[in-house]
Amino acid sequence: MMNLYICSTIRNLMFSVLRAAEESDVNSIILMIVDQQHIDPSIFNKKVLPRNVQVNFIYRNNIRKLVDGSPVGHFFRLLASLNIKTNSSFRSRYRKWLLNTLSQELCLTQLPSKLVLFNDRSRVARLFRLAFRDYEVIEDGISNYSGVQLKPLESTWRFLTGHKLKKRYIGDDKRCKRIYLLNPENAPDAIREKTEKINFLNPARVSGICSSFFGLKSDAIKEGTLYIIATQPITAGNLTGSNFDLVIYGKVVEFLKNQGISPAFKVHPRESMNRYQEAFPDLQMVESKIPLELLIFGNESKCNIISVYSTAGMGFEKFCNRLTLIADDESERMAEVFDNWRASEKALDERVFHTLVKNVGL
Known part of the structure; x- marks a missing residue:
């Protein structure tokens, strides 16, 4: 079994490392998108990570180029943007195609079976969501609690498709099975039943693994x-x-x-x-x-x-x-x-x- 984490902020990265280290019997690969916060991969010390945890730094633009490099890629990206529900046979083939296409960028040695996201609406997250039946979410920030107001076109589309929510919440998709929050009691009613309290903030790992990994002086x-x-x-x-x-x-x-x-x-x-x-x-x-x-x-x-x-x-x-x-x-x-x-x-x-x-x- 392997878990796959998709991160785009340093806080995402810290939470992913802590969660993956907590599940010591499960191999985890953490993909950190460095473009969003202009992260320099060389500042991190990957040697201090537990054996079951692998961190790879990826560039959003590189992923887009690789996926858009063929007509098939354009087709899959369209399906991902529309959040099309697929069957297990399609997901299996698509997952192999996606990981083979991005193999040099991702350095994966086996196919992950579980997907963990932070912002499940990002373009990169959508590409990976298409490859899995369901996924989990870990707190990304304020948006987990306040939501995002829908644009007029989105609001109209949701109304026509039977969705009553006037806001978009991270994890409100039916395929998101669990949302880990620091304060689940403050979660919006729309997602509260999916939430669980984050329990992987282990003091020893925060001061040990994370301090060394992030190069804290x-x-x-x-x-x-x-x-x-x-x-x-x-x-x-x-x-x-x-x-x-x-x-x-x-x-x-x-x-x-x-x-x-x-x-x-x-x-x-x-x-x-x-x-x-x-x-x-x-x-x-x-x-x-x-x-x-x-x-x-x-x-x-x-x-x-x-x-x-x-x-x-x-x-x-x-x-x-x-x-x-x-x-x-x-x-x-x-x-x-x-x-x-x-x-x-x-x-x-x-x-x-x-x-x-x-x-x-x-």
């Missing part, structure tokens, strides 16, 4: 840093595109500095660190290619992770306080909240004050 963050601002690209309300996120982070920094605190920035891997270095030149910028959870794990003092609205630190509450400026019940109307902050500097100041003072007593 002892000086990755300044000693005594107890406040980390975790950034992320947010499209709601054009927050990042309009640079209003920098205004928000500036308010947080100003408030902390007035309390004699110098925070560090943990820039999201998909964002430019230069953007934040220019805005906050006197603050520490933590290496973006290391999962935030590795930085805070095992700290003697609890670290405070501040974000606009991110899952950063979720599941690691033993080691950190997760502080979000957007409340959970505001996640579906973030754009409205941002517009309110744009219109009223006082409202933004009050939110920063309320979030930090109420939660950590500054």
